[in-house]
Amino acid sequence: MNGPVTRRQILQGAAGALALAAPILSAHAETAPLQLRAATRTIEVNGRAASVFSLTGPDGNPGLILPPGARFRVALANETGVASIVHWHGQLPPWTEDGFPWPQTPPIPPGQSHAYDFMPIPGTFWMHSHQGLQEQNLLAAPLIVRSAADPQAQDIVLMLHDFSFRSPEALQAGLRHPPEHGMAMPMASNTKPAMDLNDIAYDAFLANEHTLADPQIVPVAPRDPVRLRVINGASASQFWIDLGALAGQVVAVDGHPVFPVAGRRFPLAIAQRLDILLSLPAAGAYPIFAQVEGRRARTGIILASSGAPVRRLPSQAAMMAGPVDLSLELRLRAAAPLPARPVTRTHRLLLDGSMAPYAWSINGQYWPEVSPLMVASGERVAIEMVNRSMMAHPMHLHGHAFQVVALNGVALAGAVRDTVLVPPKGRLRIVFDADNPGRWALHCHNLYHMMAGMMTEVRYPGVI
Numbered sequence: 001m002n003g004p005v006t007r008r009q010i011l012q013g014a015a016g017a018l019a020l021a022a023p024i025l026s027a028h029a030e031t032a033p034l035q036l037r038a039a040t041r042t043i044e045v046n047g048r049a050a051s052v053f054s055l056t057g058p059d060g061n062p063g064l065i066l067p068p069g070a071r072f073r074v075a076l077a078n079e080t081g082v083a084s085i086v087h088w089h090g091q092l093p094p095w096t097e098d099g100f101p102w103p104q105t106p107p108i109p110p111g112q113s114h115a116y117d118f119m120p121i122p123g124t125f126w127m128h129s130h131q132g133l134q135e136q137n138l139l140a141a142p143l144i145v146r147s148a149a150d151p152q153a154q155d156i157v158l159m160l161h162d163f164s165f166r167s168p169e170a171l172q173a174g175l176r177h178p179p180e181h182g183m184a185m186p187m188a189s190n191t192k193p194a195m196d197l198n199d200i201a202y203d204a205f206l207a208n209e210h211t212l213a214d215p216q217i218v219p220v221a222p223r224d225p226v227r228l229r230v231i232n233g234a235s236a237s238q239f240w241i242d243l244g245a246l247a248g249q250v251v252a253v254d255g256h257p258v259f260p261v262a263g264r265r266f267p268l269a270i271a272q273r274l275d276i277l278l279s280l281p282a283a284g285a286y287p288i289f290a291q292v293e294g295r296r297a298r299t300g301i302i303l304a305s306s307g308a309p310v311r312r313l314p315s316q317a318a319m320m321a322g323p324v325d326l327s328l329e330l331r332l333r334a335a336a337p338l339p340a341r342p343v344t345r346t347h348r349l350l351l352d353g354s355m356a357p358y359a360w361s362i363n364g365q366y367w368p369e370v371s372p373l374m375v376a377s378g379e380r381v382a383i384e385m386v387n388r389s390m391m392a393h394p395m396h397l398h399g400h401a402f403q404v405v406a407l408n409g410v411a412l413a414g415a416v417r418d419t420v421l422v423p424p425k426g427r428l429r430i431v432f433d434a435d436n437p438g439r440w441a442l443h444c445h446n447l448y449h450m451m452a453g454m455m456t457e458v459r460y461p462g463v464i
């Protein structure tokens with residue numbers, strides 16, 4: 001074998017030697033990897049058939065749920081018929097296992113399988129294709145990593161998606177024209193300029209792949225503790241999570257614990273997650289809604305005690321929802337903040353773009369023609385994000401958990417997370433420790449903004 005020996009090769013060598021000497025010790029190494037299958041299927045949305053992707057674990061359910069302490073040891077089989085690669089959103093693997101189509105880690109050809117093996121961090125995560133527009137066609141699923149420290153509660157996953165009967169390519173092509181589907185909505189104060197909320201007019205919004213015409217009904221016993229894990233897996237839609245008659249406490253965002261924040265209605269930007277503790281106060285049926293910002297459209301699931309009557313709920317709310325904002329972000333405080341230390345390197349990102357022409361850039365550059373943001377191992381890095389456009393950008397950094405330390409100039413010991421919303425004309429500051437050498441994508445998680453260029457790279461020196 002050429003080149004430097006990696007830590008993994010040393011460990012594999014050691015495991016092999018031990019296996020020869022003492023077979024009982026090899027049992028762990030021989031544990032079969034979890035089979036994850038990317039494929040295609042037909043689903044029914046509002047009574048009409050649609051061909052979409054699927055991403056299912058060994059039990060045939062979407063995604064994976066890992067028990068406490070388990071490694072992420074996965075064989076991903078690509079049965080989609082096209083090249084694909086799946087990103088483990090929010091996880092901190094070595095960069096070559098991140099599921100991003102770098103030249104060094106190309107997409108998995110159709111019919112082939114690829115192995116992954118790393119120690120996951122606990123919490124609510126998700127997985128999605130990072131190839132082309134596949135995420136829009138539901139190549140996305142939950143990735144839940146349980147922890148021995150989790151409080152005893154019934155785990156309920158609520159994964160959101162936006163859906164269209166048109167192909168993602170047709171949706172993207174439509175964006176090159178003036179924004180007839182775009183929506184300009186005045187902000188609360190009419191002294192401020194108009195902001196853009198939704199680029200695309202979707203046909204449906206899915207909650208665990210159902211609409212409110214045929215919602216998922218989850219059995220829950222009154223007063224039993226529930227941990228609701230909400231994942232915004234939509235490609236270009238942001239939601240207000242509405243607990244209706246239930247009172248909840250947000251205890252984690254993007255998988256990372258926060259001091260509890262009580263409420264009934266929480267904003268959720270694209271790609272973000274919320275862990276909410278709640279319980280049913282009495283027998284009955286309790287909807288959990290997700291309403292699209294700037295729209296009356298909503299989706300949701302229903303938590304219902306045994307035998308409770310469930311009534312049909314309209315898929316349009318009475319009132320239009322306002323823009324998803326930083327009202328929750330301002331209240332979040334990390335329960336496990338980054339250790340205090342001085343910033344040793346700062347990068348500044350200017351986020352620019354417009355609906356017409358449909359082009360979105362970072363520091364005036366369009367992916368893939370970008371200058372990498374260099375960081376070195378051991379540095380405490382700050383990134384200032386300044387949004388000069390009229391649309392919000394949910395910015396996601398791969399391979400690192402960052403802490404939000406300033407919002408519009410206000411300093412705070414905010415949440416540790418992997419995706420943060422930069423509102424129109426807003427600015428914020430995040431910090432992270434450069435502790436995961438490699439090449440890492442940093443991009444807007446609005447799929448169409450990313451595909452129009454709003455992506456850059458964080459790179460460590462010496463990576464080949």
Ligand SMILES: [Cu+2]
Pocket residue numbers: 360392393394444445446449450454
């Ligand atoms: Cu964006």
